[in-house]
Amino acid sequence: MKHGRTITMQALLALLICTLLAGPALAAPAYLIPSGQAVGIELYGEGLLVTEVEERSAAEQAGIRKGDVIVAVNGLPVNSAQQLAASLDGKNPAVLRVARSGKEAEFLVQAEPTADGCRLGVWLRDHIAGIGTLTYIDPMTGAFGALGHGVSDPAGSTVLPLDSGAIVRASVAELRRGRAGAPGELHGIFDETGELGTITKNTAHGIFGTFTAPQSGKAMAVAPGDEVQTGQAEILSTVDGESVQAFTVEIEKINRRSETGRDLRIRVTDEALLEKTGGIVQGMSGSPIIQNGRLIGAVTHVLVKDPTRGYGILIENMLDDAA
Secondary structure, three states: OHHHHHHHHHHHHHHHHHHHHHHHHHHOOOEEEEOOOEEEEEEEEEEEEEEEEOOOOHHHHHOOOOOOEEEEEOOEEOOOHHHHHHOOOOOOOEEEEEEEOOEEEEEEEOOEEEOOEEEOOEEEEEEEEEEEEEEEEOOOOOEEEEOOOOOEOOOOOOEOOEEEEEEEEEEEEEEEOOEOOEOOEEEEEEEEEEEEEEEEEEEOOEEEEEEOOOOOOOOEEEOOHHHOOOEEEEEEEOOOEOOOEEEEEEEEEEOOOOOOOOOEEEEEOOHHHHHHHOOOOEOOOOOEEEEOOEEEEEEEEEEOOEEEEEEEEEHHHHHHHHO
């Protein structure tokens, strides 16, 4: 009996080890629907983003900077400029809790009383809206990923903490063509009534959530990073209206250990795209990259000096953040 128990325990231990080793691989979806659809992105952060600080104002003297996120005043969470204003009396200093570069600190600010109320000398934003590209939808769960990078403060140093958000239907109405030293940009029209999904995560490698609208498109195999090669590939993107188009690119370099989301260096080779946009433009972030019939990544950045070139993130790294 004792010998039999030993064998049983060894078998259970082996099974446990196999289960632990196999878990992460099973968690990643084998097939995803590549999108390329332009979407409106609406994010409501935890707190108020400081977009400008006036010179010699109470806020500047207290140490508040552009790009800070005010998350609380006098110990209470704050999510609107009205809440913040109501917490200031002009007599007693206010304690502002601020998020900056991934850390939080408290600042004592004496607001200036005026005829129109107390004044801190800051411009604030309680939400961010813009256009981007939907990268993928999981046909089994409805999970989606977009952008390939996070939504950050104006300096690009801090991914904004998320309270809530949504992606909505959008149409590309016009674009500014890119040129050396001046990246181009897509301009879209949002359909506020056409919600496509809810955003639940804003990370360094993308925004993620649940797609709630009817799905369309054919699922495609996901390629692991070590099988991605330099050479020809294509991207799916929307640069006019709501039509998703395929454009040829070349993968020039692969850095599988990048921590900045710049795993792939890509060059646009498609003459039609070069003629229309000059290359990669703002708003194309999240455009899925396909190679040999498999989804391998998403466009993330454009080179300012050369808009025909840019960077992309490996799809496996997006999925790591989505998990």
